[in-house]
Amino acid sequence: MGGNSKARFKLSLIALLALSFTLSGCGGNNNKNTSEGKENTATQTAAANADGKVEPFEISVFIGEAGQQPTPDNKIYKKIKDELGATFNYEYLAGDLNQKLGVMIAGQDYPDVMTGNTKLTAAGAYIPLEELIEKHAPNLKAHYADYWNMMKDPNDGHIYILPNYGVYNGKVNSTYYSGPAFWIQKAILKEFGYPKVKTLDEYFDLIAKYKEKYPTIDGSPTIGFEILNNDWRNWGLFNAPQHLIGHPNDGGVVVNDGVAEIFADKDYAKQYYQKLNEVNQLGLLDKETFVQNYDQYMAKLSSGTVLGMFDQHWNFGAAEDSLKTQKKDERTYVGLPLVFDTNTKDYYRDLPVLNLNNGFGISVNAKDSVKIIKLLDALMAEDWQKTLSWGIQGEDYEVNEKGRFIRTQEQRDNAVDSTWILANKAKTIVDFAPKIEGSYSDGNSTGADSQIEEYQAGLKPYDKEILDAYGYNSYVDFFSEPPANPVYYPAWSIDLVEGSEAKVVNTKLNDLSTKFLPKAILAETAKFDSAWSEYVAQIGKVNVKAYEDKINEQIKWRIDKWSK
Amino acid sequence: MDETLARKKVVRHPKKPKKQPITWSIIKSQNQLIWMSVPLLFYIILFAYVPVWGWTMAFQNYRPGRPFSEQKWVGFDQFKFLLTDDNFLRVFRNTLAMGLINMILGFVTAIVLALLLNEIRKVFWKRTVQTISYLPHFLSWIIVTGIVATSLSINDGIINIVLMKLHLIREPILWLSEGKYFWGIVGASHVWKEVGWNTIIYLAAIASIDPALYEAAEIDGANRYKKMAFVTLPGIKATIVILLIMSVGHVLEAGFEVQYLLGNGLVVDWSETIDIFVLKYGIAQGNYSLATAGGIFKTVVSITLLLLANWTAKRLGEERLL
Numbered sequence: 001m002g003g004n005s006k007a008r009f010k011l012s013l014i015a016l017l018a019l020s021f022t023l024s025g026c027g028g029n030n031n032k033n034t035s036e037g038k039e040n041t042a043t044q045t046a047a048a049n050a051d052g053k054v055e056p057f058e059i060s061v062f063i064g065e066a067g068q069q070p071t072p073d074n075k076i077y078k079k080i081k082d083e084l085g086a087t088f089n090y091e092y093l094a095g096d097l098n099q100k101l102g103v104m105i106a107g108q109d110y111p112d113v114m115t116g117n118t119k120l121t122a123a124g125a126y127i128p129l130e131e132l133i134e135k136h137a138p139n140l141k142a143h144y145a146d147y148w149n150m151m152k153d154p155n156d157g158h159i160y161i162l163p164n165y166g167v168y169n170g171k172v173n174s175t176y177y178s179g180p181a182f183w184i185q186k187a188i189l190k191e192f193g194y195p196k197v198k199t200l201d202e203y204f205d206l207i208a209k210y211k212e213k214y215p216t217i218d219g220s221p222t223i224g225f226e227i228l229n230n231d232w233r234n235w236g237l238f239n240a241p242q243h244l245i246g247h248p249n250d251g252g253v254v255v256n257d258g259v260a261e262i263f264a265d266k267d268y269a270k271q272y273y274q275k276l277n278e279v280n281q282l283g284l285l286d287k288e289t290f291v292q293n294y295d296q297y298m299a300k301l302s303s304g305t306v307l308g309m310f311d312q313h314w315n316f317g318a319a320e321d322s323l324k325t326q327k328k329d330e331r332t333y334v335g336l337p338l339v340f341d342t343n344t345k346d347y348y349r350d351l352p353v354l355n356l357n358n359g360f361g362i363s364v365n366a367k368d369s370v371k372i373i374k375l376l377d378a379l380m381a382e383d384w385q386k387t388l389s390w391g392i393q394g395e396d397y398e399v400n401e402k403g404r405f406i407r408t409q410e411q412r413d414n415a416v417d418s419t420w421i422l423a424n425k426a427k428t429i430v431d432f433a434p435k436i437e438g439s440y441s442d443g444n445s446t447g448a449d450s451q452i453e454e455y456q457a458g459l460k461p462y463d464k465e466i467l468d469a470y471g472y473n474s475y476v477d478f479f480s481e482p483p484a485n486p487v488y489y490p491a492w493s494i495d496l497v498e499g500s501e502a503k504v505v506n507t508k509l510n511d512l513s514t515k516f517l518p519k520a521i522l523a524e525t526a527k528f529d530s531a532w533s534e535y536v537a538q539i540g541k542v543n544v545k546a547y548e549d550k551i552n553e554q555i556k557w558r559i560d561k562w563s564k
Numbered sequence: 565m566d567e568t569l570a571r572k573k574v575v576r577h578p579k580k581p582k583k584q585p586i587t588w589s590i591i592k593s594q595n596q597l598i599w600m601s602v603p604l605l606f607y608i609i610l611f612a613y614v615p616v617w618g619w620t621m622a623f624q625n626y627r628p629g630r631p632f633s634e635q636k637w638v639g640f641d642q643f644k645f646l647l648t649d650d651n652f653l654r655v656f657r658n659t660l661a662m663g664l665i666n667m668i669l670g671f672v673t674a675i676v677l678a679l680l681l682n683e684i685r686k687v688f689w690k691r692t693v694q695t696i697s698y699l700p701h702f703l704s705w706i707i708v709t710g711i712v713a714t715s716l717s718i719n720d721g722i723i724n725i726v727l728m729k730l731h732l733i734r735e736p737i738l739w740l741s742e743g744k745y746f747w748g749i750v751g752a753s754h755v756w757k758e759v760g761w762n763t764i765i766y767l768a769a770i771a772s773i774d775p776a777l778y779e780a781a782e783i784d785g786a787n788r789y790k791k792m793a794f795v796t797l798p799g800i801k802a803t804i805v806i807l808l809i810m811s812v813g814h815v816l817e818a819g820f821e822v823q824y825l826l827g828n829g830l831v832v833d834w835s836e837t838i839d840i841f842v843l844k845y846g847i848a849q850g851n852y853s854l855a856t857a858g859g860i861f862k863t864v865v866s867i868t869l870l871l872l873a874n875w876t877a878k879r880l881g882e883e884r885l886l
Contacts, residue, residue: 098847105628123629291740291828498850514829
């Protein structure tokens with residue numbers, strides 16, 4: 001009997017404890033001081049294992065993109081677990097991001113770490129990181145030293161996100177251009193004796209000539225020019241005018257001397273869309289171009305029948321990969337920095353910028369923020385960075401007598417094999433965690449793709465031929481060297497703040513362009529002007545000023561706060 | 565048949581039963597029943613009434629993550645934004661139109677298919693046709709819209725190929741670029757996806773018709789069509805009316821995925837529905853209040869339509885839902 005009551009007493013004690021924990025947890029959620037409270041307990045635990053023993057712990061991570069779970073015995077994750085104790089539990093996005101975020105925010109149901117998103121920031125889902133970094137993360141502190149002010153949230157001055165891209169160390173080698181350009185099939189350049197294409201007119205002339213000469217490619221009708229304007233991938237239609245007058249990608253605005261204005265209704269925009277109207281009359285524009293979705297667009301590109309398009313390289317990389325597997329190297333694309341007239345210097349290629357809306361942030365629900373920041377800090381050490389990016393020496397890459405990293409053909413093949421990657425690379429960490437970019441202290445590039453020896457060794461004969469004909473090292477050389485970025489750059493990363501008038505106007509402008517530009521482009525030549533003036537009149541009805549003011553306010557803020 | 569007639573009489577001339585006072589003894593004697601309904605009651609309160617509390621969001625400038633007391637109240641501002649927006653009337657028209665098209669087309673095709681299937685004597689063929697016709701129901705809209713977009717393509721879309729081969733058109737038509745086709749395309753996609761599934765309930769209703777009625781009709785000299793018209797259709801009339809009333813309440817649920825996935829700049833005037841509008845200007849902007857206001861608007865319209873349909877049915881002396 002006595003034992004029984006003792007057990008019952010224990011049980012009720014446990015129940016009481018559990019209840020009190022739950023209640024305190026509930027209360028804490030709405031409490032602004034939570035993060036500090038958690039920090040204290042976290043410091044204690046951190047101190048407890050200061051004797052060097054690796055204590056295993058788990059981190060739950062939400063990734064705001066679709067992805068694949070690494071295999072349970074993944075080589076790199078195993079190494080991380082053995083040496084740093086951390087196990088990552090990833091939740092990748094399935095379905096719609098906004099919907100998922102809505103559910104997470106409504107339930108205050110956050111994992112320990114989440115990729116950056118302005119919605120989550122607005123909902124107060126991240127903890128400020130400044131103090132944590134100052135106290136516990138010397139590597140991260142050094143890594144972000146030059147970017148410290150930029151990382152601060154414009155709304156309250158705290159740092160919530162550790163940006164994953166755009167912080168450079170050492171010499172930046174670049175062999176791959178991922179940004180926007182007018183793309184043209186390599187076969188066309190070869191066909192017409194490697195011309196230097198500078199202007200929009202020359203570009204469409206080449207396409208017209210080639211299409212006339214080859215009305216079909218591999219049995220399918222040749223498509224002259226594609227414009228993808230589908231859902232959020234709308235830049236194919238919207239963004240070209242700013243580049244054609246020699247401006248970098250600022251999103252919906254063009255910035256002159258720190259003053260932004262929208263360009264959608266300006267004359268140079270009209271000039272571009274009028275050209276497209278002409279091109280359509282010549283039958284060069286794909287009839288389905290404004291009707292297709294992303295999958296159809298990619299299918300067309302992958303078939304090799306599309307001669308050119310305006311797009312961002314990363315957006316159609318998969319189609320190029322497919323062309324390469326089909327051994328249709330001549331159908332892959334070269335990016336051209338076109339301008340209206342040859343007096344304008346092209347400014348497509350920019351120096352990489354800090355990606356503010358991406359990377360990792362620690363959530364208010366994180367059980368042990370110090371442990372997480374320490375882990376991220378540990379992974380910033382150069383040895384770990386090499387392991388994450390290149391792999392393990394002798395297995396995934398070799399070091400030659402000059403101390404340069406180089407891969408054997410087998411290792412190269414492995415590196416692009418998605419099944420191999422799932423078992424042998426911590427891809428999600430490489431993609432989303434803070435990282436060294438540029439080169440390591442020993443001069444090797446941080447990525448195999450930008451290691452010049454690796455790039456040259458991996459070149460196909462067809463590409464070698466083209467590059468040799470132009471006398472270039474890589475396709476990046478088609479673009480002008482970019483000048484130093486203006487302090488505010490880029491305007492597209494400005495957070496318009498959820499629910500603000502500026503954001504509503506931005507959506508309206510997008511709606512109008514999506515609706516009226518295709519109409520104008522597909523109109524008969526004589527009707528273009530009236531279609532255009534209708535479009536401009538519609539823009540006139542929207543409160544564009546609210547949008548421009550918000551951007552200008554932020555540009556001014558950035559110039560004030562970010563200038564060193 | 566006798567039973568239906570009897571019930572109809574009750575509907576037409578309802579005799580008011582004498583109200584029995586609820587006494588403790590009645591409650592006690594029915595306590596098992598009452599206990600059995602408790603979980604259901606909780607379920608309804610929890611999932612149907614508690615969420616209505618969320619409607620308060622529509623009258624606030626709701627910011628997520630803040631306690632209720634800190635939210636800013638803005639009265640009817642969200643509704644004002646919604647109802648005064650240039651696009652909203654257009655969007656409302658589209659939703660209503662596509663909802664009606666889907667509803668009517670869905671009804672007619674499902675009933676016709678059920679009648680036709682009922683006439684097939686070989687069970688094997690009947691099953692085969694039924695299975696094939698309801699399989700698309702299990703596809704998600706993203707797949708269906710993919711199939712639709714591909715079949716409507718001008719390059720090698722099957723619709724254009726067939727029409728060309730039949731010499732009905734000279735040049736392939738770019739179906740998805742013309743607003744006037746859009747509602748039809750959405751309606752047809754709905755029919756293709758749901759017709760088999762909707763048929764099931766009618767087939768079940770048909771199965772419950774007394775075979776003696778068919779025999780009697782046959783003796784009286786009715787042929788196939790007459791049997792269809794005078795036995796089968798009246799036999800499932802109650803089912804039809806009830807389902808019609810129920811679906812009237814859903815007429816504003818014209819859909820979101822089809823229009824979102826098939827729509828483009830050229831047809832946006834015909835394709836945008838309330839749900840898409842709310843997604844763009846509400847949820848995508850982080851303006852959950854506007855999204856809620858849109859939801860309330862839809863609910864109010866739906867309830868009105870539902871009551872209207874129910875009232876009409878009562879007037880016509882038909883089965884009613886309420």
